[in-house]
Amino acid sequence: MEFRKDFLSGLKKGSSIALGYLPIAITFGLIANSKGVPNQISILMSLLVFAGASQFIAINLLSLSTAYWQIVVTTFIVNLRHLLMTASIAQKIKNKVPKKWLPLLAFGITDETFSLISLSPKTSLSTAFILGVNIIAYTAWITGTAIGVYIGSSLPKIIQASMGIALYAMFIGLLLPSLKExxxxxxxxxxxxxxxxxxxxxxxxxxxxxxxxxxxxxxxxxxxxxxxxxxxxxxxxx
Amino acid sequence: MNRLIFLIIGMALVTYLPRLLPMLLFSSIELPSFWKRFLSFIPYTALSALLFPEILFSTESIESAIFGGSIAVILAYYNVKLFLVVSSAIGAVLLWELII
Known part of the structure; x- marks a missing residue:
């Protein structure tokens, strides 16, 4: 039952990211909605792309009627940093994760799951743990997007504007404890x-x-x- | 609407490939120690690069962003839970915008 234990521990660790994702994803949903992007499209974007910063940028570019290929190129450039992150993780989990799991685990690597996984003790890293972290973060991202597109616009304007800080507060929360140490x-x-x-x-x-x-x-x-x-x-x- | 789906598929592909390829490639080779150290710094440098200066322009005014960011820094320094860091920062920005 090692798998189950690790998976639960991943879910638990990942829940802090998931809770932090909610306001960020809600913000994404409501901005997308306010810029006239169809709701299903915003949710589909969260389902298939799952990369916060680039989704915000893409919505912004869409509203400026940028050509699609330019949006795709920008997305590529913004998300190239994942190359460095997955390379870094791959070195850490070498010999710990069976190869067939790698394509699935790779999909869930974001700035936040990456930080959490790479800052966890090496001994706790396993397929099930990483899967747990990724799944709960992914679920929160999609749920938040859905909440944002459907009910975000009913939030008062001033609250909507204040939520822009959420993504960055999360970065601070992930980074600062390591700076101290x-x-x-x-x-x-x-x-x-x-x-x-x-x-x-x-x-x-x-x-x-x-x-x-x-x-x-x-x-x-x-x-x-x-x-x-x-x-x-x-x-x-x- | 239909065309937007192609945009998303394009975005999904260019996002997934940089996640997948290094995972497959680097999981089997032993890197020289310089590159190991290089990769070990990535979490911190990437987060810093994402954070600043973009955080300054994330709200209605630079002042409220600085205030919200400072609250996040203080709470994170004391290892407060991530969710509380995020929601307190939102609350701080809201407060600033309401009062000032």
């Missing part, structure tokens, strides 16, 4: 914020397409510098 992580994170700010304010910003590149360039650059100056393994990550 490791000085290396603190330095690298500060470096990433500096690079990202420089890219944002230091260059003449070219609409939304640059946001995807901003994320990728920052991530690659800061991680490379980290790997060069800190020559021992990151302690809090093991």
């Amino acid at each position: 490791s000085r290396q992580v603190l330095i690298i994170s500060a470096l990433a914020i500096a690079i990202s700010s420089l890219l944002y304010w230091g260059t003449s910003s070219l609409a939304t397409i640059s946001q995807g590149w901003q994320i990728i360039i920052t991530t690659v650059l800061a991680s490379t510098i980290g790997a060069l100056i800190f020559t021992e393994e990151v302690s809090s990550n093991e």
Whole structure:
């Protein structure tokens, strides 16, 4: 019954992400609805794409009547960072997860599930655990989207506007505990914020397409510098 | 409506492939230690890059975003549950927008 125990533990750990996803997904649903995207389309997007930041960007581009191929290219660029995340996870779960499960587990890797999984103790990582985390997060994402598209617009405007912070508050909640524990992580994170700010304010910003590149360039650059100056393994990550 | 489905299928494909391919590729090879360290920093650098400066423009005004973000930072520092961090930040922004 090892599978069942790990799965439940994944569900439990993932529930914090799921609860955090609800307001974010509701926000996504209500923005999509307010921009005139058909409700079924917004829900289908959450079902098949399951990548928060890029869904917000796509809806925004849609409302600006951007060509579909440009939206797809932007989505690709924004989500290229998952390449780094799944590569990182793959190394961690090597020899722990049977190959046939990988395509399913890969689908559920988001910024948040990735952070939670990679910050969990290595010993707790198993197919069932990751599946549990992914499933509860996915369910919350879809449920929140549905709530958002159908009843989000009945929320007062000022509450709708305040919910925009939700996605970022979640990032803070995931990142901060690790910054406290490791000085290396603190330095690298500060470096990433500096690079990202420089890219944002230091260059003449070219609409939304640059946001995807901003994320990728920052991530690659800061991680490379980290790997060069800190020559021992990151302690809090093991 | 029908055309939108093609958009979503396109988005789904370009999102799934970068998730899938490294998972298959990197699950069987042993990476040199430099690349291991590089990958181990990804969670933190990616989250930082996603967070800033975009958070500043996530609400009606930069001030309310800073206030909401600060509340999230304080609560997260004390390891408050993720859900509470998120909902308190929303509440803080709401409060700011109502009062100021």
